[in-house]
Amino acid sequence: MREPAADRSVRNLGVLQRTASTSRVLNLVEIGGAKKGDPEYHSQPFFTTPYLNQSLVVKHIVRSDERYVLDDQRQTATKVILPFERSDLRMGGRSFLVGQRGWRNIVREAGGGAEGSNIDRDIRLLTALDEIPSLDPFLLREHLSRRGFTIAGCYFAISDADLARMHDFVASEIDDLIRLTFADASDSSSYADKLVRVLLSPEITEQLEPFRIALRLEGEDYKEGLFSWKGFLYYKWLFSELRPKLVDVLREIPLLRVTGHKDPDLMVHIERTRRRLVEALEAKRREIADVLDVYDRAFADLTKNGKPLAFQSFLLRASDMFLMLGERIGVISHITTAWRYRFPDARSPAASVEEVFDILKDFDHLVSSLEK
Template sequence: MTDRAFRNLDNLRASASTARVLNLLRVSHEHGRTDGWRAAPLFENSTLNRCLVIKHRLRRNEIDAFRVRRYVATKIILPIDGSDLRVGGRYIFVDQVGFDAMLEQALGIGPSHPDRKILALIDELPSLDPFLLREQLRRNGHAPDPCYFNVSEADLMRMSDFVASEITPLVDLSIGPDADLAAENPVARLTAKIMSNSAGEDMSALGQTLMLRPEEYEEGVFCWKGFLYYKWALQTITGDIGWVVDSVRRVKPRGRVDTEQHVAIDRAKEQVRRRILITCEATADMLRVYDDAFRGLTREGRPTAFRDFLRDAPILFARLGERLGAIQHIVSFWKYRMTGDRSAPGAEELLDLLADFETSLSGRERPDVLALAA
């Protein structure tokens, strides 16, 4: 299929969200000459390794393209001209009817090709945030270069102040709260190190304090950045979550609604509201595991608590990312559909939306992984 007007792909590149878009074309432009990008690509196929991967909420006319009913799909866009995205691109959905034939015809990728497995792993995820994606691939034996898991520049800029405030207690512990911060700005330096892909020598003292081997230390810093990212992400959408919960309660379908639809809508609205709140609570509880460990390091003189947390963090990553991904999907699409001059959805569309949201949250509200912190 060809999509020449996908809301202007050039605009998509400029405003990409790490939770919704994986812009491999940009990764290739920024890192294509590095040894890591060439030696450990995300996809073996060079064209696929320069595509755009998008978590796409299916329109009504797209749902029938799948054998199994679903509401969100993984959209692969192959730009027609990588130097000018305004030209548009060809696109296919992962696992749509005839997907394997389309993939083999367009890219020469057969059902047994390694890239086919990677696409399936990506399709399983509720979002494309870099930490969740990396963990999904890692636990399935695939380790692309770190350049594929960068947080977007826009998110980095918004996140930096938050991270600086979070790590100030660690800086105070290291140099004392009364040090002249303006002279060397150690908070800014440590923030930059945490947000980069490599811990660097400036943080080697922390690794020694935590008694971590070099490989554990590098992995630990990545996990630390991941939890800071998730904590920031939840904080940035907290107000929107309250609005969505209230809006779901108040929404009324447009047009004629029969008694059976009324009952189904009321049940679905209550289920979605309940699951959003429980999922948010479970997510906050998981983040408190990190807060307790960091407080043990910076306030209570227990560095082993933070070390143990960093070692266990990958186990928590997948569930935490899935929960936040589901919440972010609900918030972003509900805002898109219910704001501006758009008319209220009809009964059938509203039931579809609520079913999508309920499915996204299903099984993700249980705080089962919190037992790891016990």
Template sequence: MIANDRSRLFRNRILESSVIIKHRVRPHEADIFEEPRFNATKILVPFDINDFRFGAHCLFVGQKNFDAVSEDMFGDDVKFGRSDRKVLDLIDELPSLDPFLLREHLRRSGVEPSRDYFCISDADVGKMHSYVSQQLAGLVRMTGGGDEATAVVNSADRLAEKLLSSSPDKSFEPLKKLLRLSEKEYQDGIFCWRGLLYYKWVLHDTYPRLGSVLREIKAIAPLGLRDAAGDAYIAEAKLRIEGAIRMSLARIRNVIRRYDDAYGVLVNEGQSAAFRRFLISAPDIFMDIGEEIGAIQHVVSYWTYWSRSSKLSKVKASELTDIFIDFEDGLSSSLHGKTNAWI
């Protein structure tokens, strides 16, 4: 529980204790919104804050009667122009609740709540630990954390555990001095370093599944009633989706290459200037790289889930069209030729 009101995400106590998730809009929910939406921000307000088994009220940000329903639940705090409404609208603008993407999006709009809101989930921490430990082994060797292989591994494991925790700061004080960072630069730098390792791990975890997903998308052919316009859209969408993903991957890898180069110079040559510059500039890339990775993750995770629960040989054209429109919407920055400052 965050005690300091100034560091809370929401001023309203009920909203602060609610659960907010990103939700793929199902066909029977489409009429809830004025305009077609594929993803929405869902608020769950528990009947009993201590036990979710009793159920919860729910509403979607931007649903037709949102103002009236939200006023019943939260009073005046979510009226247009209030700070809680601003935060909800900012969250609704994002494609996912990626902690690093969310923090930077809020920060750019002047909203800076406690860092405790932006922790990596315990499940992801568990999966990431060995990967991050391997990434940190070079830093351990450089700082004299162990001469023997076993000592290096153990020290790297401890450092990875600390970096992935919600309070990594004290363990990295020597790095703060080495990089000559101010307190704010240090706090933001550690957060961003953790974020870059998180994104590297996400890409490492997602990429092996991406090839099979793209092959399935390329090969799938719908059944049932079809028309020339629909067939043309599906054929063209397949090419656009694959092309957008490859463009996104190229941009993401460019950022990761910059990080790897700067980190390599630090641990292999003891030169800190490049890594310092990268950490200080890292917050500016999070919006773009987070959105790009989130869009690729969505394609891989949703297609994998949907293909396992559906018979791909009997899919209808209308269903496939809806899925492709959703994917293209998420990949829109690549489809529209977005140019990023960090390329």
């Protein structure tokens, strides 16, 4: 079997595992270790190829020394990392980019050279992963479901890294509901501290029964409603973290200085793209804020206005909003991350005319893709 090229950038996958954010990394190694006793994990795997189903999938900013394997000039690619030793990720791994020349052959060889529906299905799944800007669990589940993939729910849990960072934010968000649901609670903060992890975990336990009663949901509607609620809490938190970074990028884009020879035609295009990009990012920021405001008003109907059916109805029709929020937040996350990676010194961002043209064109394409 021809191996994918060794990737020096992922020599210490243990570090990647400890710092993984679900919006950037899908850690199938960790999921496999935690869920190996779950029947659904085996009956509805993410990848049907065992080797792939013990990989890490990463939304990766393409480095200059990687561009030769790609036919386009994309700034971000979907990277699949195949660990040398799954029990010790510090040993590193080999990787490939979805879309690099010959990547389908690499997938087939990772499966032992097998042909057939399982390999074809995994190739289609990788193509679907490459279509979205983020690997956050809510966008991922909705996108893959609409592409016809049936995958166990354990693959769409919020990571421990994100849970730790979300904890205080979610606790403050649900404080009113805790006061309403646990009327005998003299200290709602102690309830919040215990319930946040339970609420955001993939399992539905008896500790959440008061919430089920408050939401007036049963069976599958309860599972879907709870998933939707987690999703909006997740996106509110994620947007609260992204917003100041976006403000910085919006301020810096007009300040980006072009160095070296300035081709007049390229400069005209750069200035037009620069203005269009700033306006489009502002518009996407407002769209995200508007949808989250719809959630806030629905939640207020439950906690302040005593209208649980209004919030229930909102949750059960929320899947379209997941796609909208996930796609927009994913694009903004990519742009803010890629921008700071390329321009760490916010005081004097500068690049050649060709590089400025490529960066702005890529960002503009990403934002424009949200309208399709």
